[in-house]
Amino acid sequence: MSSARFGSIPEDRQKTRDRQLSRPPTIVDVAERAGVSKSLVSRVMRGERAVSASSREAVIAAAESLGYRPNAVARSLVQRRTFNVGVIISDLHNIFFAEVLDGLGVAAAAGGYRILITTGNRDPDAEAQALEQLLQLRADGIVLAGARLQPEVVAAAARSVPVAVVGSNFPLAEVDVVVNDDVRGGELAVEHLAGLGHVCIAMIDGGEGAGASDRRAGYESAMRRLGLGRQARVEPGDFTEAGGREGIRRLLEARPRPTAVFASNDLAAVGALNAIEEAGYQVPRDMSLVGYDNTALAALRHISLTTVNQPRRQIGELAMASLLRRIEHPTARARRQVLPPELVVRATTAPPRASSSPSP
Amino acid sequence: MSSARFGSIPEDRQKTRDRQLSRPPTIVDVAERAGVSKSLVSRVMRGERAVSASSREAVIAAAESLGYRPNAVARSLVQRRTFNVGVIISDLHNIFFAEVLDGLGVAAAAGGYRILITTGNRDPDAEAQALEQLLQLRADGIVLAGARLQPEVVAAAARSVPVAVVGSNFPLAEVDVVVNDDVRGGELAVEHLAGLGHVCIAMIDGGEGAGASDRRAGYESAMRRLGLGRQARVEPGDFTEAGGREGIRRLLEARPRPTAVFASNDLAAVGALNAIEEAGYQVPRDMSLVGYDNTALAALRHISLTTVNQPRRQIGELAMASLLRRIEHPTARARRQVLPPELVVRATTAPPRASSSPSP
DNA sequence: ATGAAAGCGCTAACAT
DNA sequence: ATGTTAGCGCTTTCAT
Numbered sequence: 001m002s003s004a005r006f007g008s009i010p011e012d013r014q015k016t017r018d019r020q021l022s023r024p025p026t027i028v029d030v031a032e033r034a035g036v037s038k039s040l041v042s043r044v045m046r047g048e049r050a051v052s053a054s055s056r057e058a059v060i061a062a063a064e065s066l067g068y069r070p071n072a073v074a075r076s077l078v079q080r081r082t083f084n085v086g087v088i089i090s091d092l093h094n095i096f097f098a099e100v101l102d103g104l105g106v107a108a109a110a111g112g113y114r115i116l117i118t119t120g121n122r123d124p125d126a127e128a129q130a131l132e133q134l135l136q137l138r139a140d141g142i143v144l145a146g147a148r149l150q151p152e153v154v155a156a157a158a159r160s161v162p163v164a165v166v167g168s169n170f171p172l173a174e175v176d177v178v179v180n181d182d183v184r185g186g187e188l189a190v191e192h193l194a195g196l197g198h199v200c201i202a203m204i205d206g207g208e209g210a211g212a213s214d215r216r217a218g219y220e221s222a223m224r225r226l227g228l229g230r231q232a233r234v235e236p237g238d239f240t241e242a243g244g245r246e247g248i249r250r251l252l253e254a255r256p257r258p259t260a261v262f263a264s265n266d267l268a269a270v271g272a273l274n275a276i277e278e279a280g281y282q283v284p285r286d287m288s289l290v291g292y293d294n295t296a297l298a299a300l301r302h303i304s305l306t307t308v309n310q311p312r313r314q315i316g317e318l319a320m321a322s323l324l325r326r327i328e329h330p331t332a333r334a335r336r337q338v339l340p341p342e343l344v345v346r347a348t349t350a351p352p353r354a355s356s357s358p359s360p
Numbered sequence: 361m362s363s364a365r366f367g368s369i370p371e372d373r374q375k376t377r378d379r380q381l382s383r384p385p386t387i388v389d390v391a392e393r394a395g396v397s398k399s400l401v402s403r404v405m406r407g408e409r410a411v412s413a414s415s416r417e418a419v420i421a422a423a424e425s426l427g428y429r430p431n432a433v434a435r436s437l438v439q440r441r442t443f444n445v446g447v448i449i450s451d452l453h454n455i456f457f458a459e460v461l462d463g464l465g466v467a468a469a470a471g472g473y474r475i476l477i478t479t480g481n482r483d484p485d486a487e488a489q490a491l492e493q494l495l496q497l498r499a500d501g502i503v504l505a506g507a508r509l510q511p512e513v514v515a516a517a518a519r520s521v522p523v524a525v526v527g528s529n530f531p532l533a534e535v536d537v538v539v540n541d542d543v544r545g546g547e548l549a550v551e552h553l554a555g556l557g558h559v560c561i562a563m564i565d566g567g568e569g570a571g572a573s574d575r576r577a578g579y580e581s582a583m584r585r586l587g588l589g590r591q592a593r594v595e596p597g598d599f600t601e602a603g604g605r606e607g608i609r610r611l612l613e614a615r616p617r618p619t620a621v622f623a624s625n626d627l628a629a630v631g632a633l634n635a636i637e638e639a640g641y642q643v644p645r646d647m648s649l650v651g652y653d654n655t656a657l658a659a660l661r662h663i664s665l666t667t668v669n670q671p672r673r674q675i676g677e678l679a680m681a682s683l684l685r686r687i688e689h690p691t692a693r694a695r696r697q698v699l700p701p702e703l704v705v706r707a708t709t710a711p712p713r714a715s716s717s718p719s720p
Numbered sequence: 721a722t723g724a725a726a727g728c729g730c731t732a733a734c735a736t
Numbered sequence: 737a738t739g740t741t742a743g744c745g746c747t748t749t750c751a752t
Contacts, residue, residue, distance in 0.1 A: 386730085387729065387730065388729080398729090398731095399731080399732085402730070402731060402732090403731095406731085430729090431729055433728090433730090434728070434729035434730040435729080435730055436730095437728090437729080437730075437731095438729085438730050438731045439731070
């Protein structure tokens with residue numbers, strides 16, 4: 001870890017490089033041009049009240065004519081805070097986080113902060129580096145979205161700056177955590193399917209994916225509670241399209257063959273959908289299908305997947321609110337918020353066919 | 361614009377807030393603990409060679425025991441450069457940019473820089489603010505991905521820091537531009553369809569979307585060149601699923617009815633695909649379909665869309681390379697790079713049916 | 721209402 | 737090989 005922190009600057013960076021010919025104007029340039037002290041310029045820039053109208057105008061005019069732009073680096077150094085919150089997204093390819101980011105951004109702006117996004121591209125090492133970068137940049141707080149970081153690494157970071165985690169139920173009391181109730185989501189899927197009359201309801205698991213184990217727990221407990229425990233069957237999967245396809249292939253050969261499947265995320269569900277149709281069956285006539293996450297994919301008319309929705313935007317908003325609270329009140333304790341998911345019924349679920357054994 | 365720049369700090373920020381009880385350790389703390397001067401610590405931190413092994417060890421030990429982490433803010437202030445490049449993504453919901461970001465990140469890292477991502481959420485004002493933030497943060501360079509900013513705003517920024525634009529053919533000589541050749545892409549789609557034997561080839565336009573007008577130009581020129589100019593027909597659209605659906609509805613009623621359609625992006629193509637099937641026709645039997653962008657959507661087995669691929673990752677890499685070049689050599693001139701797209705044939709295109717008029 | 725001065729944490733000459 | 741010194745551009749007392 002220390003190696004990531006120290007001595008990591010490329011050598012050539014130490015040699016002098018071509019320099020900008022003219023430096024950008026500073027507060028001193030503005031002060032001179034306006035014929036005032038630099039403190040006065042600083043006051044005007046920060047919108048302090050106690051400044052006469054005449055000097056305010058003079059300063060603004062000078063600043064504008066010079067094209068002056070406050071240097072946030074210098075400001076942050078003296079204020080010892082940057083007013084920006086770093087956000088580490090494990091995987092920007094996962095559209096799930098885009099909406100969480102909307103929530104984060106809105107809440108940050110409301111508090112006078114801005115977010116700076118970095119990504120680790122699913123690589124824990126790169127993520128750790130991104131974290132270190134944000135820490136060195138002295139971000140006032142850090143949000144981890146779908147982080148694949150080791151808890152110890154996160155705990156260490158949480159000791160120097162407030163940290164919030166979204167999208168995964170991170171096992172750490174020192175960080176704010178905002179998640180959707182994946183257990184409840186799994187139950188919701190089963191209850192919907194059982195309510196339609198399905199008995200033989202299988203699941204395609206999400207493996208190591210965030211929330212996967214909770215979703216499976218919800219599936220299993222609901223099956224048991226509804227007296228369907230003996231019909232429960234979980235196929236391995238991994239949150240991918242291919243995983244969904246393979247899971248379905250095995251399920252289609254099972255006896256009794258399930259009449260409904262709960263896939264642990266939308267992508268796997270789409271893979272399942274495709275494999276079912278390729279095998280000559282129809283959805284939902286021959287088999288019902290429920291996904292998870294309510295991504296844009298599920299909403300496509302061409303797919304119209306029944307799925308479980310996570311309040312993504314709200315997750316982002318709450319996480320940022322908790323984080324800002326701790327930034328401004330360092331003694332406040334971190335909290336864990338679990339939000340209820342909600343079923344979105346579309347076109348891939350229907351009652352099972354009368355005949356118990358569907359055929360092509 | 362000046363209003364975005366000055367006096368925008370919320371008033372409460374000026375009051376004192378709860379402070380961290382213990383400040384993070386500085387280079388001076390490390391120096392004291394190690395019994396050396398702070399310059400020596402600085403040297404060790406930056407990995408300079410001319411340091412004796414013994415003092416290096418002492419410094420590292422001291423730094424580690426204190427949990428010291430270099431302050432990039434202070435470092436940037438004195439070096440007058442931050443070694444980070446700001447990236448403004450117009451819309452993080454658009455997965456197209458995720459891969460461009462990969463390329464940007466890789467090339468930045470190779471040059472010893474890091475990227476900081478911000479977003480304007482499709483709102484030009486928010487984008488302008490993000491730009492201002494990055495400028496105040498003194499990013500060494502800025503990349504605009506799918507920017508909706510006014511050319512004057514961009515030109516102004518380009519005067520104080522190198523700027524690169526990706527994904528849209530920005531009309532500005534002062535910025536590096538890296539784009540896919542949308543005209544050629546449009547031609548590719550038509551050539552493929554015509555090669556299969558289609559004559560009546562329609563297009564669903566992309567409206568104001570980035571690259572849309574070039575794609576249409578390519579479509580039109582290829583149709584003319586192939587002697588199909590009279591069969592050309594362009595329906596309005598807007599890069600959305602709904603736009604694709606509506607475009608197809610009108611096309612299905614046209615006489616003669618086209619046997620192939622080129623949609624200006626994948627999302628519109630998926631909308632078209634859905635509407636075609638809903639109307640009782642089959643793809644590609646009754647109608648062939650080509651999209652644009654080769655997004656993850658197109659690659660889904662359930663969709664398997666023939667489409668035009670943009671070298672997204674390469675676009676990112678080249679843009680960053682050009683930008684870094686100008687950062688390190690301020691006198692270098694900005695350049696414009698146009699990359700060739702490439703057709704990806706999947707399952708939505710086939711020769712037209714023998715009967716000239718397909719029926720349900 | 722305004723200015724002078726100190727200092728944020730660090731790097732970069734310039735000594736030695 | 738190491739230390740001393742002078743800033744980087746800004747905010748913030750403290751005077752006036």
